[in-house]
Amino acid sequence: MPGQLDLNLLRVFDALLCEGSVTAASERLNLSVPATSRALGRLRRTMGDPILVRAGRGLAPTPFALRTAPRVRSLLDQAEALINADREITVAELQRTFTIRINDGVAATLVTTAVDAVSAAPGVTLRFVTEGTESIEALRDGSIDLDVGVGDEDAPDIHDAVLYRERLVGVVRAGSALGRRRSPTLAQLCRYPHVSASRRGRARGPLDDALAAAGLHRHVAVVVPTSAVAALLVSASDYVGLIPQRLAEQYGRTLGIRWFPIPADLPEIDVRLHWHTRLDADPAQRWLRDTIREALSAPGIG
Secondary structure (H helix, E strand, O other): OOOOOOHHHHHHHHHHHHHOOHHHHHHHHOOOHHHHHHHHHHHHHHHOOOOEEEEOOEEEEOHHHHHHHHHHHHHHHHHHHHHHOOOOOOHHHOOEEEEEEEOHHHHHHHHHHHHHHOOOOOOEEEEEEEOOOOOOHHHHOOOOOEEEEOOOOOOOOEEEEEEEEEOEEEEEEOOOOHHHOOOOOHHHHOOOOEEEEOOOOOOOOHHHHHHHHOOOOOOEEEEEOOHHHHHHHHHOOOOEEEEEHHHHHHHHHHHOEEEEOOOOOOOOEEEEEEEEHHHOOOHHHHHHHHHHHHHHOOOOOO
16 A cells, blocks of 8 residues: 555544445544545545545445455454453443344344344444355455354354254245144145245255155245245245244234144254354454343243
8 A cells, every 4th residue: 555544544444435425434433524535535545546436426435445345344343352352341332333144034033133132232233234145254354243144164263153043834824724724734735836935046945855755745836035035925825835933933923824843854953143253352242242142042032
C-alpha cells in the first residue's frame, strides 16, 4: 500500500464496506458525515484505490475493496480480542454486529431463539446470511463470526460445539386424508407425491434408502431449496414432506400441517456451532455463543 493505515481508518473502511454508504457508515461510527467523507478520502490516498464508486444512485465497492474487506475484518477482530482480553463486558452497553452463516434447515427456528436471547443487548445486531458455500475460509478471514449447520469441520483452527440434535419428521396438510391418520405407514406415505427440501436440488435422501429396504418407492414430485418452502407447499397441497422436527413443532399449527415420526430408522443430525480460534477468547463473541447455547437448552426449547 502507498501509505500507512491506522486502526481508526480500518474501522472506517469496514463500516463503509458493510453499509455501502457514507451516511450510514457515519451513523455506525458515531461520526459526522463530513468527517467520514474525509476519512474515505484518506483511505483512497493511502490504499491507492477508490474503495467505493458511484453506481446509479448508490455506491459500489471496487474489486480491490471486496478482496481486502475480509482481511480488514479479521485484523479488527484480532485487535478487539487483544484489547478486551480478560475484560468483563457490560451486555447492555455492548455495540457489535455479528455475522452468522446459518443452514436453511435450522434458520426458521434458531433465528427467533437467538434474537430473543440477545434482546438484553440493544446495541447488538445479528446479521444472518445463508450458506451458499460451506467453506471455512469465511471463518478464517472474518467474513462471518459464527457458522451454524450440520457440517463437522476437522481443522485445528476451527472450534465447534453441538447446539442440539435434530431429526426429520413427516408433515402433511392437517385436513388431508393422510393428515387424519394418526401414524401413517411407509406404504401409505408412498401413495402420495412427495416434496424434497434440498439446497443442492437432490430428490433422493435417507428415506429412499429405508423405503428401498422395505421394497417400497416414493415419487418425489417437487424439489425445493429449503424446509420452510417445503412446509408452505405441504400446507397448500396433498404432498408429503420431511422437515426438521423443531420447525414442524413451532409452525405446524400456524401453517395447518400435522407432523409425525417416520416409521423408519432415519439418522439424527447434530446441529453445530463453529467459530475461529482467533475469536475463541473474545468476551463479546464468547457471550453470544454461551447465550445462544443456553437459550437452546432451556426448558420448552426443542
